[in-house]
Amino acid sequence: MSPASELPILLYHLGSPLSKRIIWYLALRGIPYIQCMQPRILPRPDLARLGINYRRIPILSIGRDVYLDTRLILQKLEHLHPSKPRLAALATPEHRAIEHLLEVLAIDSGLFKSVVQLMPAHLPQLQDPAFLRDRADLLEGMMVFTPEALTAARPNAINEVKNVVEFLETTLLADGRDWVLGTHGPSIADIEAVWLLHWISAVPGALPPDQISGVLYPRVFSWIERFQRTVSSAEKLISAPQTVDGEQAMEIIVTSLFNETEGLVDENDPVVKQQGLEKGQFVQLWPTDSGSRHKDNGKLVSMDNKEVVIETAAGDAVVRVHAPRHGFQVCAFEDGEK
Ligand SMILES: N[C@@H](CCC(=O)N[C@@H](CS)C(=O)NCC(=O)O)C(=O)O
Missing domain, CATH: 1.20.1050 (Glutathione S-transferase Yfyf (Class Pi); Chain A, domain 2)
Structure with missing residues (x-):
């Protein structure tokens, strides 16, 4: 991952307990961020704009990379702002x-x-x-x-x-x-x-x-x-987060650089092997524990044992959506190009 500390960090949330995991982390490390408040119940058109069907929140973007699930989000934030003490820095x-x-x-x-x-x-x-x-x-x-x-x-x-x-x-x-x-x-x-x-x-x-x-x-x-x-x-x-609406949030994301360089699809991954998945093909991605009916479709960018990344269409632009492998399922999606 690039040390792209200067890229905008944008949190889609509604102040729920899971969102607080991220809000607390950002405060404890003194990392400024922008927020886009979400309605308590569906629909969430701000996420639909990014080509995202995933219904759970929070979601965090760093530049043009969008991260699902607080477990992955915390790991990614640990890589940012290396000059500030990390919250797991001294861990044995x-x-x-x-x-x-x-x-x-x-x-x-x-x-x-x-x-x-x-x-x-x-x-x-x-x-x-x-x-x-x-x-x-x-x-x-x-x-x-x-x-x-x-x-x-x-x-x-x-x-x-x-x-x-x-x-x-x-x-x-x-x-x-x-x-x-x-x-x-x-x-x-x-x-x-x-x-x-x-x-x-x-x-x-x-x-x-x-x-x-x-x-x-x-x-x-x-x-x-x-x-x-x-x-x-x-x-x-830290200064209170600036609040933007969904349109402004999307503009911030799609006009940013990517936070991460594009990865590869691990040919040795058991799911990749079983399904013959290849970089660039359409796949479907969804969480297995809750909100499972809301599946995302996109082009497979990378996949390894920890993380899967797909590309979704946000208007005329594309964003990369990252999910952890744990608690998520990926499969080939033949209808993707229709
Ligand atoms: N494992 C996920 C769970 C996310 C989750 O369950 N979020 C719930 C609780 S805050 C939620 O989004 N509820 C509101 C909704 O889906 O509309 C994570 O760590 O991010």
């Missing part, structure tokens, strides 16, 4: 392993689903049929998202979340350290571990105080507060 292999396992715990282990199931059924947005329809589309195959289903799932979800809070209290935070890896400031591992608990502890009525509270788990709850205080102080040191 053991630290990197813990950081990765905390990411897996939050996103792949079912914890995300349990936290969603703690949303109190009486929340105003859960009475809105349009919101419920939209989230049913997003969460199809993962969970049923209705007030009744949330109420039924709640006892088990409380237990799942409580076990994770207890795990952090009695392991990584047990010795009274400020940050999970014992670093001087928050690292990516803190972001991975904190974001779900930060979110759900701020939703009134979500956590039952007799099961999950600062009294029962003081180290975890003071770490969540410490994290928020540290991010708030960091946010004061």
Whole structure:
């Protein structure tokens, strides 16, 4: 990747808990960015303009490269602004392993689903049929998202979340350290571990105080507060992001240089081999855990064991859309040229 620190960084988001993973990271590293606010439910014409069907947010662009999924976005941001301390810079292999396992715990282990199931059924947005329809589309195959289903799932979800809070209290935070890896400031591992608990502890009525509270788990709850205080102080040191509309955002992206040089399709990749995929052919790309009905079509630019890149049409221009291999599926798309 080129050290293209001067390219515009643009975040499409709505301030949701997953977006905060990125907003916090940018604040903690003092990286300025532009934002394009997105509606809470579909349609999202600002993304359609970029030739993107992927429905989840956040999405981040660096120059003319667009990155899907916060896990990939965080990795890419670590390469920017090498003069500023990285959030994983001092990590030993053991630290990197813990950081990765905390990411897996939050996103792949079912914890995300349990936290969603703690949303109190009486929340105003859960009475809105349009919101419920939209989230049913997003969460199809993962969970049923209705007030009744949330109420039924709640006892088990409380237990799942409580076990994770207890795990952090009695392991990584047990010795009274400020940050999970014992670093001087928050690292990516803190972001991975904190974001779900930060979110759900701020939703009134979500956590039952007799099961999950600062009294029962003081180290975890003071770490969540410490994290928020540290991010708030960091946010004061960078200028507030400039907000642009979808048209301006697209203009910024398509008139930028690419952040990365064009890669290759790894002929030894098992999926490439199985499907005989070649650079330049049309493929379809979609996330496998949620929002899977929203598939992107584009020309295959590169593919290796970690990342797949396709080219989509943004009006008369093209952008490169990057997705992680983990949690995404790629297949040949014969109809692509029609
Ligand atoms: N694994 C993805 C998950 C993204 C995701 O699930 N985003 C949700 C939660 S904020 C979302 O976009 N919800 C709103 C929507 O799709 O409209 C990531 O890390 O970016």
